[in-house]
Amino acid sequence: MAPVLTPEPASSYITDRSVINMPPVEPSHRRRKQARPQELLDAALALFVEKGFAATRAEEVAARAGVSKGTLYLYYPSKEELLKAVISHNLSDRIAEGAALAAGFEGSAGALLRGILIEWWGNLYDSPAAGVFKLVITEVRNFPDIAHYYASQVIEPAHQLLGDIVRRGIAAGEFRAVDVDNAVHSLILPMVMICLHRHSLGACPLDWHLDGRQFIAQHVHLVLDGLCVHPLAGAAASPAASR
């Protein structure tokens, strides 16, 4: 299933001359030029996540990136292409990072899961890239390309990675023999949800709040406790009952 969003091999902006010129030192306006695509992607990410794709004007993106309307179209042929670039750009790296993290790890399946989820998701949660989840959720139905890209480039590998760890845990007698797919979902879905939340309700001025990083930690503990054969009794209990 070929991914449609030009996965890792650079991005889809028009001139690829940046790849050609690679002098050790660039004059400053050159560096500006090379930075443009990234600046545009960052601006677009922030705005698309905040207001939605359809409700964001191309000119706003350009303005936030510090360039004029016309310049945007020098780098991306249309608003839609910009959207796809935003999504693929912000996901491709993260996945690889996660896999690397897992590969280099020694220890129990539980410890590995804890490490990956708390470390990796925690970082993701705090980065602007967390917003792409909202973007994907919001826009897949309008742009089917996104669905294929996201399923094959993000969900599949991530699920595979975590599924393997859970399977290893079960095989080692560390975890109970649960349904692996569902267990992985139980671990991941709240994480995604938290990222979504940060860029929707969580960004609104309200009395009510939700601490994402703290929740991540608690949740991982809770689910792992449900998963483990010998739960670390009390591990999830910290400040005890609240409110």
Place this chain on the structure above:
Amino acid sequence: MAPVLTPEPASSYITDRSVINMPPVEPSHRRRKQARPQELLDAALALFVEKGFAATRAEEVAARAGVSKGTLYLYYPSKEELLKAVISHNLSDRIAEGAALAAGFEGSAGALLRGILIEWWGNLYDSPAAGVFKLVITEVRNFPDIAHYYASQVIEPAHQLLGDIVRRGIAAGEFRAVDVDNAVHSLILPMVMICLHRHSLGACPLDWHLDGRQFIAQHVHLVLDGLCVHPLAGAAASPAASR
């Protein structure tokens, strides 16, 4: 904090004089008029969820409801008011239902949680109303009214309800002394996520799929196992490892 989206007292469509006259038989165009708001809300919900608010044209909503463009504006003064009505209308009832379900229940906290979550969320998940989560996630930043309404009319009561059950379970020695708020989130967030999923990636034609109802059941078991002092060993284990 007064909710801004006309919470329960019916909907916000314009004339309601029809309530006053109660002759045994209504002329047919009267009957149409009474049904219109609901038809429009249903159409709007489906389209807003599928394509997003900004990307849905008012005329599409009207067409799906079987009326003309102008008629829509006979019932809702603007597309934005229609959005608010869609959200408040589809959430107000559900919350009450859940509370009633909880109130009429006898049994352990764990059983109650299982009942509510699997029963109530399962139904919600299968109903079109599940889409409002996507709508809220997507549009809160653009329409701050929604934030206040959702926080006060949905999150607060739901959280209170589940929190009370968890607290009762802890007090009864049934649950470990976990952080209640986080536990509630661990239970709820994946549910919300599943609803979101159904109306985004889940609606796309892909190889990869996710069975919502089955996941709900598994997830509740898993978390409750993590929660319980004496986990029902093996409760979450059903078809064992997959793939």
Place this chain on the structure above:
Amino acid sequence: MAPVLTPEPASSYITDRSVINMPPVEPSHRRRKQARPQELLDAALALFVEKGFAATRAEEVAARAGVSKGTLYLYYPSKEELLKAVISHNLSDRIAEGAALAAGFEGSAGALLRGILIEWWGNLYDSPAAGVFKLVITEVRNFPDIAHYYASQVIEPAHQLLGDIVRRGIAAGEFRAVDVDNAVHSLILPMVMICLHRHSLGACPLDWHLDGRQFIAQHVHLVLDGLCVHPLAGAAASPAASR
């Protein structure tokens, strides 16, 4: 030059049955029905004058007349026909009145002019019919019919009437041998202007104001003084210089 706006012979509303039925006493709902056209014309006049024809909604007219939107169309086939009816209805009578006033008068040309202008214009100025001048000024360019009607049914007769009086005054050696047409204009145009004013700036809440009736009196005196061979020295001087 046939007038196009159905000058005096009744109005242009659709059913003319009202002319047929003329019993000495009508049941009350009948009287309502017969009164409708007048009520609609009055409402339309007020609104067209206040907001302009294009900016007035048919439904507003109906509402002000105390009927529903549909009823308006029972009496006038379109908004445009309503406009024409408003204009012709409100001008036809006034002109005849003026002519009668002039015919029944005995005395000098100057006295007659004074009488007609102060009396007749004063009354017109205070009646809602004064608004039609604004209406005509505003809408002639859009509805050429109005031009012909107004020129032949209003301007011509009025001008003829006053012109004759002035001519008589000149012949009698009472007035100087001025250009008659211009003299008539000098007398009439400020009157029209005052009527216009009452329904435009004069209706706005401002510090600055202009007393129409008083102005009319002063103006007639002033112009007659300019007209007369032996001006009534000091006639126009009343409270002397102001401000």
Place this chain on the structure above:
Amino acid sequence: MAPVLTPEPASSYITDRSVINMPPVEPSHRRRKQARPQELLDAALALFVEKGFAATRAEEVAARAGVSKGTLYLYYPSKEELLKAVISHNLSDRIAEGAALAAGFEGSAGALLRGILIEWWGNLYDSPAAGVFKLVITEVRNFPDIAHYYASQVIEPAHQLLGDIVRRGIAAGEFRAVDVDNAVHSLILPMVMICLHRHSLGACPLDWHLDGRQFIAQHVHLVLDGLCVHPLAGAAASPAASR
């Protein structure tokens, strides 16, 4: 009473940075940009006067100015703002001109009045700006801003100017001790009326006509004769009785 329609300081079109850069030669599309506001104002004046504000479509204005619909909105944020700009732009200069004319004059009050009224009003009458009177009369009730602007920026100064001349004439024994305000109105109102007329009935193809410039001359003579202590006997008598 602060005027609301951006009185003299240029017009209300959006960017004005062009004033800063003053290179000897401008690129052609720059030159277009500078000319646009005036072209749009001219087009708008003509159309608003001819058809009324509400009955004129924004696209018509754009087309008459030789640009597309969208371009209009590059210069004026709404049709209503365009209206206000049209009014303020076309009145601000004229008033100043009149004051200058008066200031630089030597001679009797009567001669000065004659000069100003015949010269200045004659020019105004022949210019497109005469149409703004129709516009103001027509639209004040719908746009209250206009009332304040017009009262403070047009009526007040003009009235003051003429009132001073009349007062001077009275003080010098040249004029009779008439009511100054009314005298000024007697002089001005017919002028305004003539401007109105030119753009309403006067623009319609009719048998009946009215020569504005000639009327102005006659009217000024007539009223001045009524005003003067020793009227220039026969001054107003030229071609004698007509018709």
Place this chain on the structure above:
DNA sequence: AATGAATGAGGCTTCATTCAT
């Protein structure tokens, strides 16, 4: 005769995209 629900053409305004400079 009267109502008011329904319609859809039409107007205002926005904004993605182009292109001359």
Place this chain on the structure above:
DNA sequence: TATGAATGAAGCCTCATTCAT
């Protein structure tokens, strides 16, 4: 490259008019 003026398709909304009751 970069700009920003210009375009025009498209969307929101209004309102004159129709018509079933």
